[in-house]
Amino acid sequence: MLHVVLLMTTPCVPRWLAKIYLKCNWKYQRAYRLILELAEKLVEEEQNKQSEKENGRPKNLVASLVSSLNEQANDEQVPSGIRRAEMFDEILTMIVTGYETTSTVLSWFIFFASKNPQVQQRMKEELREHHLLMTDDLTGVPPLTPDN
Numbered sequence: 001m002l003h004v005v006l007l008m009t010t011p012c013v014p015r016w017l018a019k020i021y022l023k024c025n026w027k028y029q030r031a032y033r034l035i036l037e038l039a040e041k042l043v044e045e046e047q048n049k050q051s052e053k054e055n056g057r058p059k060n061l062v063a064s065l066v067s068s069l070n071e072q073a074n075d076e077q078v079p080s081g082i083r084r085a086e087m088f089d090e091i092l093t094m095i096v097t098g099y100e101t102t103s104t105v106l107s108w109f110i111f112f113a114s115k116n117p118q119v120q121q122r123m124k125e126e127l128r129e130h131h132l133l134m135t136d137d138l139t140g141v142p143p144l145t146p147d148n
Contacts, residue, residue, distance in 0.1 A: 039091040
């Protein structure tokens with residue numbers, strides 16, 4: 001999966017050459033193994049959590065994927081879950097692309113909040129109401145301007 005992402009980001013390089021380069025690049029191979037080990041660790045931790053609990057509802061994407069994998073392992077006749085390779089592809093996609101979606105969502109949130117003063121006021125009220133932000137925290141911080 002990660003190979004596909006990297007091949008897509010190098011459109012000017014012929015695909016066959018990019019594949020050879022990725023296979024020979026030891027830094028890339030080491031980074032790829034590190035990401036796979038991280039994914040393995042996430043899955044193992046989640047499997048341990050799920051084996052300790054009885055019928056808990058999955059609380060995140062990794063938990064849902066592991067739960068689906070466990071369904072597949074428990075019932076071989078009905079292929080309702082996902083395969084292990086598919087699960088790792090999904091986890092790698094989440095690791096590799098997660099930062100971009102988060103920053104995009106935050107950028108849009110800030111944009112729309114800046115266009116709606118009543119929303120900004122309500123957020124400030126809620127922060128003060130729950131003592132999550134004190135006015136003293138922001139003293140000395142210059143206001144944001146387009147020049148910053």
